[in-house]
Structures are given as C-alpha cells and as structure tokens.
Amino acid sequence: MPVEVPNIGSRVRVTTRDKEYYVYATKEWRDTTMEGIVEKSVFKDPFYFALRTGNDFYPVSEFNAKSERIVKIEYITGSSTQISTETKAWKIQSKGKVYLVTRIAGKFNCSCKGFEFRRDCKHVGAVGKRK
Numbered sequence: 386m387p388v389e390v391p392n393i394g395s396r397v398r399v400t401t402r403d404k405e406y407y408v409y410a411t412k413e414w415r416d417t418t419m420e421g422i423v424e425k426s427v428f429k430d431p432f433y434f435a436l437r438t439g440n441d442f443y444p445v446s447e448f449n450a451k452s453e454r455i456v457k458i459e460y461i462t463g464s465s466t467q468i469s470t471e472t473k474a475w476k477i478q479s480k481g482k483v484y485l486v487t488r489i490a491g492k493f494n495c496s497c498k499g500f501e502f503r504r505d506c507k508h509v510g511a512v513g514k515r516k
C-alpha cells in the first residue's frame with residue numbers, strides 16, 4: 386500500500402498520538418498537533434519529512450509518514466506524493482553497462498559505484514518517480 390508523504394514547501398498540520406506516562410497514574414494516549422512548512426528530512430528515507438514549526442525549543446520536527454504515531458496530516462497549502470512500500474527492481478542501462486536499482490520498503494539501492502559512495506545516483510533518479 387502506498388504511503389502519502391507531504392511535498393516540500395507545503396503547509397501542513399500533523400496530528401500524532403503518543404502514550405503519555407505519569408509518575409503515579411496509568412498511561413494515557415494524547416494527541417499533539419503541529420503546524421508548519423515541510424522541509425527535506427535529514428534522514429535518507431523517502432518516508433521521512435521535516436516540519437519547520439517556528440517553535441523556539443524545537444524549530445524543526447522530523448516525522449516518519451509510515452509511522453502509526455501519525456493520526457492525520459491536513460494540508461493547508463501544497464500537496465503530497467504517494468510512495469510505494471512494495472519491493473521493486475529495475476535494470477537501468479547506462480553507457481553500455483547495466484545497473485540494478487532496487488526499492489525495498491521505499492529505500493533505493495543501486496549496484497553502481499556512485500551509489501556506494503554518495504547513497505544516490507542518476508540511476509535511482511531515473512526510477513525515483515515510478516510507481
């Protein structure tokens with residue numbers, strides 16, 4: 386099933402549900418809503434996105450769109466991209482060589498040297514937007 390990940394530059398409101406622990410009492414579920422502008426995540430994972438909220442203590446929060454913590458994402462402006470969680474593989478021909486690009490749970494890999502060093506390459510870029 387594909388996962389919806391907000392596009393960079395969108396203004397969204399993210400509601401998460403976490404268990405709150407009290408010192409003496411039992412655990413309770415609590416919803417938190419954060420609003421901000423979507424930025425590129427520091428994690429090399431297509432399901433992650435960062436939210437610039439303008440909060441003094443935590444100006445940027447990271448989210449995993451696949452996480453069960455996320456109750457809902459509301460779009461004030463902007464849109465999202467559907468990212469597939471299925472495993473897929475492609476053979477990409479480039480300059481007389483064939484490279485194997487795989488996508489496992491949204492994570493790309495390529496058999497070329499460039500990917501080994503930079504964790505990114507043009508072969509991955511060539512399949513990046515395919516479903």
Ligand SMILES: [Zn+2]
Pocket residue numbers: 484495496497498499500505506507508509
């Ligand atoms: Zn490559």
